[in-house]
Amino acid sequence: MSRLRLFIPLLMFVVLALFLMRGLQLDPREMPSALIDEPLPEFQLGQLGTDKIVQRGDVIGKVTLFNVWATWCVSCRMEHPYLQKLADEGVPIVGINYKDETFAAMKWLRDLGNPYRLNVEDLEGTLGLDMGVFGAPETYLVDAQGIIRYRHVGVINERIWSGLLSPLYQDLISKSGTP
């Protein structure tokens, strides 16, 4: 018995090591949004490239991706072709042009293509603040009732879409009944 007690330190070390190993695999940047299952915040902002005002009511009604992007965001450029691919497949994407310059943003869309149904121009980052955005790119999955169901921080690519977002997206569509 007293022999076995000699193994207690080793046991404690193993438990500690397991916790630390788990910690190494976790991504500390991955943070759950505080707004999951909360309604998309109200806003009244300009629509990029027009002199129209967009409100919350104009962008909800369908299961939609809200993509936070900016021309100063390097990863957004990497993400762009994949967003275009999704848009071509019929996934509705609303852009939130976050703390950007209008001219640069419009040039971006002209040069690289425009995967967005429309772009909300969040010059001051006020909508971003209400949505808990802390960088770009970020993508929110919002259901047909305008409730935020998921937030992905970082680039969307094939792996993220087919492994994570697409199942959620399809699930929300089948729940809402409208494509």
Added chain:
Amino acid sequence: MRTALLRDTCIVVAVYLLAVSVSHAVIETYQFSNTELEQRYKSLSAELRCPKCQNQNIADSDAPIAQDLRKLLYKQLEGGASDEEILEYMVSRYGEFVRYKPRYSGPTMILWLMPGLLISGAVIILLVVLKGNKRKAQSISSEEQVQLDALFSPTDSSTKDTPSGENTP
């Protein structure tokens, strides 16, 4: 694998680009209408954690989001909001992550209780070990004690320790 490397490289480059662009306007100064507000600004910006950074409060961080939050904090303080209201506003958007002293509730309970639990656990283990040592020390004092006394008493040892006597012819 390659895309992951590429992504990481891009993140690093982005961080450098951002760092360069903000380094010109590092920490902005705000004029407060009274010193009490300034004190509260200092303590709140030290307690609020920058959501983008891993472990920096918004007072120390150069990240654009930290600048935005400082500006917001300033506006809210000048607007007459209480500390509670400001923290509530931040937490409703960024979650408990944004506070270095999270509210005592649900999942954050483990953070508050763990130090106490660990210390009391350590004290309990210490007490058990000490008691075990004491009992071990006492357990000798039965028949073993007699033997021990026998070993130490000079008369007994003289009779016992006479192997040489047997050798005498």
